Amino acid sequence: MNYYQKKLTEVLKKSSQKAIEAVQNFDADKFVEDADQFLDGVVKKTGELADKAKDLTAEDVKNAGKTAVEKVKNFDPNDLNLDVAATIPKVLAVQANVIDREAFLTEQICDYISEDMARIAIEKNTKEAGIRRKLLDTIASGVISGEVNKASGVSMVAGSTWATLPADIIQYFGFVLRIVQKLAYLYGYEAFDLTIEDGKLTDEKSLKELTDLIGIMFDAGEEATQVGTKMGKLTLAKGVVAPVPLLGSVLSGGLTYATLRPYAECLKDALSERFEPGTALTKTEE
DSSP states (O other): OOOOHHHHHHHHHHHHHHHHHHHHHHHHHHHHTTTHHHIIHHHHHOOOOHHHHOOOHHHHHHHHHHHHHHHHHHHGGGOOOOGGGHHHHHTTGGGSOOOOHHHHHHHHHHHSHHHHHHHHHTTTTTTHHHHHHHHHHHHHHHHHHHHHHHHHHHHHOOOOOOOHHHHHHHHHHHHHHHHHHHHHHHHTTOOOOOEEEEEEEEEEHHHHHHHHHHHHHHOOOOTTTHHHHHHHHHEEEEETEEEEEEEHHHHHHHHHHHHHHHHHHHHHHHHHHHOOOOOOOOGOOO
């Protein structure tokens, strides 16, 4: 196992440990007390989810929370049974989670820049193409909205239970990696080599970049120790509301929406800040 395979494994191990701590420290009683605020802040302000949530009341949230209190107290984090080292390769083994850089950039930027700029962006990168940062920021915001809405819809349909938490985390990481790849390509990264052999990513450079970007996305720094805390709280909270089927599915989508978007925006802001604005004109300015 090379350095960055070890590094990524260590990041994910720390993440899973923090996820377990988040499960153990989850305050179910506090969740019940904050039912009104939780319902208004997370559910009824999540776009497409609002209609499905319109008939839910704070009492529904409280009842679901009360039902889940004992489950939280008796929950054994070891039941998650996560194979940490294999998580990323498992996610990337799903073809839908691997972004084709050329196809993605062609779809996202060609309507806004000249043919020459698009060619340079695809053959080299968006920095050398001279694309303005403001345009990339606008495109990135649209990309984030699309991915977050898609993730929320999948979570809402699937719902969440204690038994599905390992799959939840893998699914969640799928959307994380899709966003990481798309934002990286917009802000000047070359194509990641996501070749998997014997259950491992083989390219050292791609391993390093993915590890660093995931850490930035969760605002966790190089060690990424907060990743698991946030993931643990997300998946546990989804499990708490699962006893009420409609509530569980709606809040599952709402929680995904409420947590994935700020993490994606964090990565976008970091990449945008690093990006050196080009001076070439966009198509609309020519």
